[in-house]
Amino acid sequence: MDQSQSIRGSIDQLIDSDGDTADALSQLEISATTAGVSLSDLSSLLDLVFEPTTSSMVRNRILGKCLVPCGDYLIPPDNFSRVLGVIGAPEVYYKNGKQHKSKRFSLPTQQKILQWTINVLPFFGSGLHRVLRRSLPILFGLLSYEFSRPYIVTFIILATEAPKMGQDVEILPTQTKNPLQRSPLRPWHAQLTVDLLDRFPLDASLRALILHFSRLDTTLDLRHLWKSHQVPSLTLSEGGISIPDKNFVGISRLKSQEMGDEVTQEILRLQLNLTQIYRRFERSSKKRKIDSDSLMGTDILNTVPGDLQVSISAVHSISSLISNFENINFINPSSVFAKIPPTNHRFRCLYVSLVLLKAAPSNLILRKLSSALQYHVLRGDSIPGSYNNFSIENFARYGTLGCFKSEFESYLEENATINAMNLSMLQNHIRLIPYFYIAKNEVILPALNRILFCVDNIEQKTESQISKTMKTLDARNVLPQTMANLTLLIGKFDSSNEHVLVDELIMLDTTPSLMFKLVASTHPLIVSEALGFIASIKKLKLSEQDGVKIGLKNSFVMDSINFIWRDMAFKYETGTINQGMYLHPQFLQRMSGLDFFSNSNLISTRSVGSIVQNPSFAYLCAEIVWKLEDMEQDISIRHPGPISEASVSQVQQDPESKWLCMSYQDLKVSLLNHLDAMGFHGLGDLLFTSLKPLVNQRARNQDLP
Structure with missing residues (x-):
């Protein structure tokens, strides 16, 4: 039997329902691989492939090794249309009122x-x-x-x-x-x-x-x-x-x-x-x-x-930046430090930052930016106020400022050797404080000492000279930001030989008006970090000669605890550490008479700062209370809010209802632990280390319900 007859016999066995399918497929695979199949056999095999009743096993084996043309003919074009006809997803249609x-x-x-x-x-x-x-x-x-x-x-x-x-x-001339x-x-x-x-x-x-x-x-x-x-x-x-x-x-x-x-x-x-x-x-x-x-x-x-190619000047949105990222042409990346930034300045910085994420040290953009940073931003003779036009803060925001660590350290080390820091250098140093963190502590400490030395020199000037200096430095805007920046840096210094510097920084950093502005913020993270900073300065060991510093530190701790925990906000007592956040007593008296304090029993000046009523934590605490209520199967009522000592007592004393089996203080401790677990560690750092009833009450995350 020749090859063609063998192939034909195998195909007939596949068509025959009683034939030996496995043996036929094996013989067919061997014959097709060796000599190929004729046109008639190919057509028969395709009929089997496209036949709906053919088993998947047979169809797949035919497609795998059996459909091999022998090469002495061309496949008819209609087979291509036949292939396309079976491609697609099942379709639903209606016939005679029925769905098929x-x-x-x-x-x-x-x-x-x-x-x-x-x-x-x-x-x-x-x-x-x-x-x-x-x-x-x-x-x-x-x-x-x-x-x-x-x-x-x-x-x-x-x-x-x-x-x-x-x-x-053929292309005609008119085409x-x-x-x-x-x-x-x-x-x-x-x-x-x-x-x-x-x-x-x-x-x-x-x-x-x-x-x-x-x-x-x-x-x-x-x-x-x-x-x-x-x-x-x-x-x-x-x-x-x-x-x-x-x-x-x-x-x-x-x-x-x-x-x-x-x-x-x-x-x-x-x-x-x-x-x-x-x-x-x-x-x-x-x-x-x-x-x-x-x-x-x-x-x-x-x-x-x-x-x-898309010019960087044509990018004015995030979607445009993403869709054209690999086609963007940015010839002059150092323009991100231009004194007069272009309209799409933000997207230029974002593009460069994304490039820097995987840039090698030899990257051309990185080298150009390094030179521009040293010349425009870090040079000692920077024009006062010109830093506002620079974009180094964008690199910090996008996490690529670390690419310029060596440039920052060189700048700080160079200026630390200068005997007299001029006003322009002081201004630049203060504005660069937020980015000191990328440098080594050994470099940061001398730089901060230079700032303190320069501030001491300013204090020795006349009142008119100080006023002029503060105006030049734009103190109204610079000082609050500087305080926050120094707060972040102080956490970097934890060794014993660095506490002397922290002691000096406290007078520069923690003026009452600025500190309590943060404590009374409506942003929970700001409040938490401010309280965490107070907890850190509470640990400072000050000498008895520093009576002003000691009084300031103690009032920070006491007024903050009164505000956030004890429901005694703005408590003022002459001759004590209860200073009412250093607000004037007459102002405190008039504040308590405001309509939203005097016309309702739901909120008062004493409890307005408590974590259960404080605008920064009230909703978070409400969600935690809802969670605690959901975990109790036997409660018959939900707390209507706002939460206070009186409202908790009223709900628990109602004989017709059943609520959480915890006192107002126990509820606040539970809320405090939940907030601590959510990342507001500053609250716990201050309260758990300052109040005796809260000692050993700080829970681990796995202990919380």
């Missing part, structure tokens, strides 16, 4: 059918272009299915590459030279692809197709196709198209033949042309046998063409 669902092959099976089609494309011969071109409307319709997109995109690209596949394309107009592509094809890419911005296949459009027509304005008029990143990524399976033996078997007929030569020529097209879309140069640079040249698939 069309049957489709499973997605893996559809992918195997498409992969086989990719493998045998050369066997369609020179008519391949005509087949693909006529199928373009169907192909673009199938582009919305993600599972088949790499295969469909491959078909579309090959259809438009027809002139490179040996096809004769336009626009490639999109003389090719089968239409504007709606590009628009459809752009719309899909807008919905699936990370899809490698859609990116490859858009890049293909751009290469075909360099005059194509992609920005007009996007609704946002911003072109996203168009770099090529792996998996954009589907290439023939390396294990497919159809082509390799033809190449091994010494001589082939005209049909075989046509198939091999087409295979060579297709391979050249596939190489343009390969991302990894390791997979290529030729140099990728010489192959790609200036092709759009390898480099960003000039018409796709």
Whole structure:
């Protein structure tokens, strides 16, 4: 029995319901791999593949190793249309008043059918272009299915590459030279692809197709196709198209033949042309046998063409920055330190910061910024006030200021050797305090000492000179910010030999008006950090000669505790440490008479700062109370709020209702522990270390309900 008869016999066994399917498939795989199948056998096998009653096992094995053309014929074009006809998702339709669902092959099976089609494309011969071109409307319709997109995109690209596949394309003299107009592509094809890419911005296949459009027509304005008029990143990524399976033996078997007929030569020529097209879309140069640079040249698939580059001056939104990030052209990155910043200054800084996140020390942008930073921001003769126009704070915000650690340390060490710091240097030092943290402690301490020394010199001047100096320094705006900056820095100094400096900083940093402004803030983090700072200065050991400092420290602690915990806010007693936050007694008396204090029993000046009524913590505490109530199965009432000692007592004494079994003080301790677990550690640092009833009451996170 010859090979063709063996294949025919195996196919008949597959068709016969009583045949030995396993043996027939094994024999068929061996024969097809060795000699290929004839046109009639190929048609019979395709009939089995597309027959809905064929089992998945048989269909998959036929697609795997049996559909190998022998090479002495060309596959009829209608088989390509047959393949496209089975691709897609099941559709629901109505017939005779009943709902029906069309049957489709499973997605893996559809992918195997498409992969086989990719493998045998050369066997369609020179008519391949005509087949693909006529199928373009169907192909673009199938582009919305993600599972088949790499295969469909491959078909579309090959259809438009027809002139490179040996096809004769006649262009009349009257025809336009626009490639999109003389090719089968239409504007709606590009628009459809752009719309899909807008919905699936990370899809490698859609990116490859858009890049293909751009290469075909360099005059194509992609920005007009996007609704946002911003072109996203168009770099090529792996998996954009589907290439023939390396294990497919159809082509390799033809190449091994010494001589082939005209049909075989046509198939091999087409295979060579297709391979050249596939190489343009390969991302990894390791997979290529030729140099990728010489192959790609200036092709759009390898480099960003000039018409796709986006100037940084055109970026005015986050979405624009993200979509064009890899195409942005920023010639002068040092302009982020310009004294007169451009309108999109924020986005320039953000772009540079994103670049610096992975920048090597030799990065050109980093080197340019380093020089600009030293010249514009850190030089000793900076113009007073000019720092407001610089953008170093943006690098701190975006986490890339550490790239300039050496520049900061060099600046601080250099100025520490100067005997007399002028006003301009003092101003620059004060404004740079927020960023001292990136330097070593050994460098920071001398710099802060220089600031203290300069402040001492200012105090020795006349009143008019001090007033002039404060005006020059813009003290009204600078001092509050400086206080917050020093507060953050003090936590950096925890060794014993550094407490002397902290002792000196307390007088510069903690003026009552500034400190209690933070304690009475409506932002919970600010309140917590301010209380945490008070807890840290409470530990300072001051000498008996520093009576002013001791009194100031004690009043900070007592007034803050009265305000936030004891329901004794603004308590003032002459000759004691209860100073009412250093507000005037007459002001405190008038404040208690305000309408929202005097016309309601729900809130008073005494309890307005308590964590259960404080605007910064009231809602957080209410949520915690709701959580505690939800955990109790037997309660019959919820606290109506606002929470106070009287309201808690009233709810618990109601004989007809049952609430949480805890006193007002126990409830506050529970709330304090929950706030501490949420990250407001400053509250706990002060209260748990200052009040005897709260000693050993600080809970660990795992102990909280």
